[in-house]
Amino acid sequence: MTNAAAATPVPTEKTLADLTEGEVLAQIFPRLPQADTELVGPGDDAAVLSVTDGRFVVTCDMMIQGPDFRLAWSTPHDLGWKAAATNLSDVAAMGARPTALVVAIAAPPSTPISVILGIADGLRDGCAALAPGCGVVGGDLSASDALTLSITAFGDLEGRSPVLRSGAAAGDIVAHAGRLGDAGIGLGLLFRLGVDEHGVPSRELADTLKASRPEVVAAQLAPVPPIHLGAVAALAGASAMLDVSDGLAIDAGRLARASGVGIDFESATLGAQPELALNGGEDHGLLATFPPDAPLPEGFRRLGLVTDQAGTVLVDGRPHTQGGWDPYRGWDGAVL
Ligand SMILES: [Mg+2]
Incomplete structure (x- = not known):
């Protein structure tokens, strides 16, 4: 008896080791989003971008397999x-409009090409949506042992002054745009229920969670921050701003220290479980302060007031014990 399945070789997917860098790039380039500001794009030694302002915003952020994703x-x-x-979101938090990304990827040679192309597709769809x-x-x-993404982002101030962390004044309104706590809840669920009995991350268990709690898991794995509201906040006169990456309380503390002010959150504005809103990171919403006489722009919600108690973060006038994410200490939240 012949075995047809055994006679037909199973096509195995090409890995990075099977292809030259040029062959990989030839597959990546057509997937990438083109920048409106691009004068010279990928393919030369460096890109050339146009800017409408004499200044530009630049930032970078790395994601490493292990500490940053599984x-x-x-x-x-x-x-x-x-x-x-x-x-x-870091560009938006300066009050700028994001214009371009530069992307460095290091991956094990055994990485299937579809992983690299999937990353390129995610970059394209993320830019298009956000x-x-x-x-x-x-x-x-x-090449590296751990899959690593390093992104450098550029932004255009379009003639506006950058919105720094240091501009808040006592009496300003504290406001936030975007989700608060959902990404942290999603990560907490993944750490609790997305691992097998040995604590090893499991695709199958994560897929079950994605089906049962799609909102919070998606908020963690593929967040949708309100990027366009950075420029909106700047135009509305925001006095200080940053994006909430490590937790509302931690990031509010950064803004408070930079501005030499305090921040007093009103717990009634923080939802049913204020601790989740205060300690959950990675939602990448925008925390901004606005002068008291300025109407809050659409998309921003009042969370409290700026006080003159330098460097303090209060909730209903009482000190808040900070939790949140620290890349060297891990989760320090009371809840997750
Ligand atoms: Mg930031």
């Missing part, structure tokens, strides 16, 4: 999307 939980598309989202007109204008490929 391939059992995140799809390659999620990784590209999240890498775009986290960098775009910052239309922002494109990938260059990058680099290298």
